[in-house]
Amino acid sequence: MSVYTLTIDGKDVAGSDGQTIMEVAEENGIDIPGLCHLEGIHDRGACRLCVVEIAGSPKLAAACVTQIAEGMEVTAHSDALLEYRRTITEMLFMERNHVCAVCVANNHCELQDTAEDMGLTHFDLPRISPKADIDASHPLFAIDHNRCILCLRCVRVCDEIEGAHTWDVMHRGLDTRVQTDMGIPWGESPTCTSCGKCVQVCPTGALFEKGRAVARGSKRRRPFLPWMKVVAEERGL
């Protein structure tokens, strides 16, 4: 296995062939924001918050899906990148209907945290206010599409870890929605095992346990990552 040396924000770092910029940054204590990346499941490059600059490349690259190479010079933090990330965060808010004050995930939400980290105090982009549904047909869980950021963690964890592949994606562009079993109500899904993994990994209040009040948090932030890591290693994911 070859080892590459590279720099991230001017710091000399090393990683092995096949590692992503995100992984190497994490190992070296460099924090790159990201909402779809989750250790233990495959990266998808869905949210684009982790965009970085690579010297010599005219395009921005998503750190979570870009593999390192020898001599790479990566810029993970700059004023321009912060501006891009703020705009991306703003878009995530504006594409659905987020009302943190009355959200089950208030103060337990990675999108809300990201907005605070970036010093976002308001939104300049026009709001879309789409009509988005709630599916509460499952006896234990519910999904509120008003809060979904299409990170697809639910799709990946259900497929790669639980092996059920209940979740998938339907429609295009602004109409894109996650769906259960070809668009049937979640409660009627013959594949869902009610394991709750999708609810655990959802970074927002989109997926939540029923019967939880506003701001009580839909996730108890259980230390659920160890099992994901173990399973991922066993399966060589």
Place this chain on the structure above:
Amino acid sequence: MSMPDGAAPRPRVATVWLDGCSGCHMSLIDLDERLLEIFERADLVYGPLVDVKEFPEDVDVCLVEGAVSSEEDLHRIRMVRERTKMLVAFGDCAVTSNVPGMRNPIGVQPLMDRAYIENVTLAPQVPTRGIPPLLPTSQPVHKFVDVDVFLPGCPPHADLIYTMLDDLLSGRVPDAAGARFGR
């Protein structure tokens, strides 16, 4: 309030309550004894907490609670803007339209029908007299007028309000460190 001869005029602070629940004003009251300190340095010239009918001219700092949801809100915020130096969007409803904005995907007519017709058994009718018509959507303050300072939070914590007022009254540009949507 009168001032001693020769003293510099004290900054004039106002507060306005548009489409909000008054929670941001409650949080302002939560400054407790720090209110005394603030209003030793400034005068409170208008708002739900003082008995003044007309929004005065030459206001230095105005905190605006609530979203802009009706024609009256729109009229008032334009007038407030004209008469105010530093306009603060005070709390999530003013900043994002927050809870009042939850009606935006629904539309005014279906909303009215639901509230006043479908769920009413005795003489259902949509009230129109003596109340301002709703705008098609509820919008944040900066959708209509320039805003100088944004202070998100539902409501913003009293400590954040104090820091912001202290900054403004001391001539510093406030930063919203620690403020976040919700909370």
